[in-house]
């Protein structure tokens with residue numbers, strides 16, 4: 001129903017211990033401020049509006065700052081013509097955004113929860129994704145970026161927890177991008193907004209407040225379709241995206257205690273994805289594990305697994321492991337059971353290495 | 356130049372009797388009516404009925420001169436407005452209505468508090484919409500099927516859902532009829548003809564049309580009723596549902612709680628029509644606007660709507676004007692986007708419960724002592740219910756895999772087996788109150 005606040009300690013919410021992300025621990029930037037993820041998104045939106053007078057930000061409740069506070073201060077700063085509430089209608093938001101983008105603008109649309117992106121599915125899949133192709137390249141809506149919070153949050157139940165990325169990865173013409181941390185979020189979001197293709201950008205809402213790291217204040221972009229090796233290792237390659245990177249990172253630490261050296265890759269852009277980086281890593285380690293919160297069947301992990309088997313069949317020393325959500329709707333009280341937890345990942349790492 | 360006056364043998368044909376005037380063939384002062392009978396001549400037979408021609412270039416106004424008026428029975432002081440046209444409510448029903456409104460208020464206070472204490476994960480209040488909840492429910496029969504949003508638990512209360520059942524759901528324990536799978540306030544009860552709540556806005560509205568069609572086919576003496584907010588009227592599902600209902604001619608009541616806000620979005624940013632009520636006409640649906648804070652008006656409007664829906668097999672749209680006097684949910688702080696005195700005004704001067712109380716008091720049916728007793732009893736009962744619900748364990752692990760399909764398929768059986776092995780390895784990762 002909207003921003004979920006962490007209830008007090010009596011709930012059995014698996015605590016996702018947060019260590020500031022990955023690369024920043026090693027090399028903090030001098031010019032950055034410590035920011036959480038929603039503030040980093042907010043900074044990116046400020047910059048996007050500032051640097052391009054043809055950029056617009058809109059969606060349900062974005063005017064007062066959004067239910068997750070990502071659009072705080074934007075309406076005051078840039079005016080209600082450029083930052084505004086829309087009526088409660090996701091198909092309207094997406095369709096409107098496509099038209100706006102087709103006129104040479106940057107349409108930055110918010111869908112309040114990824115769980116509510118489905119009413120906009122037709123507009124995104126049949127319209128945005130095919131706009132360029134079907135017109136023979138005469139028209140495009142490349143200025144379109146759809147932002148939406150996704151994933152588990154501890155108590156979201158069916159409709160405030162879903163990870164629908166795989167649906168969109170099945171659609172040629174779209175890009176799908178998911179950041180893992182505040183610094184990544186800012187750089188990737190700016191790249192998505194300025195990319196000349198329609199992009200769906202899913203934000204890990206569990207990390208909106210929990211993830212804090214140093215984020216450069218300036219305008220910067222991180223490359224799309226480039227995975228990042230965030231930890232080098234020799235025994236097994238772990239691939240994930242978004243909030244799941246934290247779980248994988250902790251599993252790497254735990255595996256290291258057992259003498260297993262993991263290479264950890266953040267895919268960052270899901271389509272078109274960086275097969276080469278994953279392939280190079282698997283050629284080195286000989287083993288692959290993919291992990292995501294979405295149900296295992298038909299998840300994007302299946303695509304990664306299949307592509308890597310095609311490319312590295314003779315090099316693989318064990319079957320590709322998938323540690324993912326269960327094939328059930330996202331359940332409230334069973335959330336800890338549903339999730340691809342650190343120990344599930346760790347067990348799968350060991351099983352794969354000892355295959 | 357005489358236009359041909361077709362005889363219209365096929366009145367519903369798409370080849371209408373169009374009168375084509377050849378350009379420049381009429382001289383000033385000449386009139387068509389000299390040659391052809393006016394009445395025949397200025398009317399277009401078109402599917403749906405005759406359409407008059409007009410020589411005036413005139414656009415339909417975007418809004419009527421006056422806003423649609425709002426039906427009410429009780430004035431601000433709980434007195435029956437003298438000329439009002441309404442059906443008397445029996446004392447017994449009237450008192451149950453009041454006591455259920457008080458129970459709903461108490462539920463809201465206590466569950467809200469429980470959420471603040473971290474005992475439940477989420478809650479949504481109905482504060483300000485008690486009359487809508489209870490009075491609309493009172494005007495229905497138990498055979499009528501309710502397809503709710505999330506702000507109508509009072510309808511379920513009226514139908515006999517117990518405080519213990521509400522608590523069991525909100526704590527997601529093993530007695531929760533939803534088996535702990537959804538967030539709190541997503542109640543559902545098959546035996547009380549109350550469909551399970553979904554968080555997705557407006558998706559339930561077309562379901563109600565399908566339900567109503569089924570009732571019609573089965574020749575049931577019942578209707579479907581679906582509730583939704585002002586925000587929900589912006590979704591495509593709302594429009595699809597109204598149009599379907601009109602075309603299918605089904606007994607459904609669309610009940611719009613126009614409470615002024617959809618989270619932080621005021622109705623001025625939601626629509627520019629005169630609320631929801633006016634949309635009914637556009638779809639060919641009989642509609643009424645009612646004071647949502649006047650329990651007697653809501654009761655009467657829904658009562659009459661139900662009669663028409665069933666006896667004439669037609670959809671009816673009811674728009675109740677009210678105010679979401681609480682925050683949107685426990686995740687919201689509405690003082691961020693709306694003035695305190697606005698909230699205060701609706702909470703006090705326009706409170707539906709105290710207005711209704713004045714009426715029953717005026718009838719000599721109620722007094723302070725009964726009030727105090729009621730409130731303290733309900734409170735006690737609820738606190739007990741919450742304690743019991745909290746102590747009860749969660750549904751068993753096996754229920755994680757049931758109901759995805761009618762039977763558990765092999766992929767899920769395999770996943771259950773794996774999960775049970777993992778739990779044995781790492782019992783500390785899992786909540787102890789879920790029996791494995």
Ligand SMILES: Cc1ncc(C[n+]2csc(CCOP(=O)(O)OP(=O)(O)O)c2C)c(N)n1
Nearest residue numbers: 001116554555556584585586587616617618
């Ligand atoms: C399809 C969809 N989009 C967005 C949301 C997020 N959301 C939850 S409640 C709400 C506002 C609903 O307002 P309204 O329909 O007026 O009902 P009210 O809460 O005022 O009773 C929104 C936007 C949702 N639940 N479903």
